[in-house]
Amino acid sequence: MSAHPGKAMIEVEKLNVIFGQSEDRVHAVRDVSFQVPEGATFGLVGESGSGKSTVLRALSGLNPEWTGQMTVAGQTLGPKRDKAFYKLAQMVFQDPYGSLHPRHTVDRILMEPLAIHRLDDPENRIERVLGEVGLGPDFRFRYPHQLSGGQRQRVAIARALILEPRILLLDEPTSALDVSVQAEVLNLLQRLKKERGLTYILVSHDLSVVAHMCDDLAVMNHGAVVEELAVAQLKRHEPKHPYTRQLMVASLGYDRAAVDRFEDFGVESGAPGRGDETTLPPAVESEHNRGP
Ligand code: ADP
Numbered sequence: 001m002s003a004h005p006g007k008a009m010i011e012v013e014k015l016n017v018i019f020g021q022s023e024d025r026v027h028a029v030r031d032v033s034f035q036v037p038e039g040a041t042f043g044l045v046g047e048s049g050s051g052k053s054t055v056l057r058a059l060s061g062l063n064p065e066w067t068g069q070m071t072v073a074g075q076t077l078g079p080k081r082d083k084a085f086y087k088l089a090q091m092v093f094q095d096p097y098g099s100l101h102p103r104h105t106v107d108r109i110l111m112e113p114l115a116i117h118r119l120d121d122p123e124n125r126i127e128r129v130l131g132e133v134g135l136g137p138d139f140r141f142r143y144p145h146q147l148s149g150g151q152r153q154r155v156a157i158a159r160a161l162i163l164e165p166r167i168l169l170l171d172e173p174t175s176a177l178d179v180s181v182q183a184e185v186l187n188l189l190q191r192l193k194k195e196r197g198l199t200y201i202l203v204s205h206d207l208s209v210v211a212h213m214c215d216d217l218a219v220m221n222h223g224a225v226v227e228e229l230a231v232a233q234l235k236r237h238e239p240k241h242p243y244t245r246q247l248m249v250a251s252l253g254y255d256r257a258a259v260d261r262f263e264d265f266g267v268e269s270g271a272p273g274r275g276d277e278t279t280l281p282p283a284v285e286s287e288h289n290r291g292p
Pocket residue numbers: 019020026028046047048049050051052053054055
């Protein structure tokens with residue numbers, strides 16, 4: 001079923017997350033199990049409140065209250081994460097404005113993880129990672145409010161990548177962006193994955209985004225996985241569970257403008273896509289020019 005038959009990079013087995021007590025009790029994640037092979041992109045889809053973010057937060061250590069078993073790169077995870085874990089896996093959030101400190105420059109935002117992990121040569125690392133996400137060195141001393149939404153999300157991605165992790169946990173990374181910018185950021189993520197051999201979990205409420213980005217996906221409803229399928233099955237309109245079919249109908253025509261701008265990074269296409277360029281695509285430059 002998977003295009004990546006290697007050993008699993010991420011294994012989640014019977015994950016359960018319960019918030020609150022008695023009447024306030026919410027069973028947010030119910031017996032969720034899945035595996036993500038190294039180098040694959042695994043999608044988690046479902047409507048708002050279905051438990052997608054809670055799965056990622058449990059994996060990334062942001063929520064220590066869970067039961068079940070989780071393994072990342074062969075290491076079994078406990079409730080707390082050590083420093084080494086964050087060199088392995090990093091999270092990118094939906095709202096880059098909320099996740100970037102408003103009074104810190106891009107330079108300081110990127111410096112922080114380097115200082116915590118005592119990595120050498122921070123100047124070079126910062127310039128290199130900014131280049132990789134399509135932002136020039138002059139972005140270093142800007143503040144988040146001096147950036148467009150797409151540029152802010154590029155900074156959040158740069159911050160996630162600067163420790164050179166092997167895994168990105170992406171929680172609706174483009175949902176807060178204008179439709180015209182969504183495809184640019186998704187294409188950037190595809191290019192980075194290819195260049196760095198990353199493994200992704202991508203959370204989205206949008207099946208068209210998942211169909212573009214992922215190999216396999218799990219469909220969540222009320223905290224449980226109702227169906228796991230390959231994107232190829234989704235594209236052939238073969239979901240079995242009625243909830244998945246419903247999501248599919250709801251997604252048809254959704255964000256059509258963004259989908260139309262998607263690029264095909266499939267190896268079988270032969271010709272290099274725009275995203276293979278080392279220079280910035282024109283649309284990205286125009287986004288820069290919009291800056292203050
Ligand atoms: P999704 O990301 O799919 O929109 P979430 O994982 O954010 O869904 O939420 C799943 C459920 O868990 C929701 O009912 C939400 O209200 C609840 N929930 C999430 N975080 C908390 C929390 N910290 N405390 C209490 N309930 C929470």
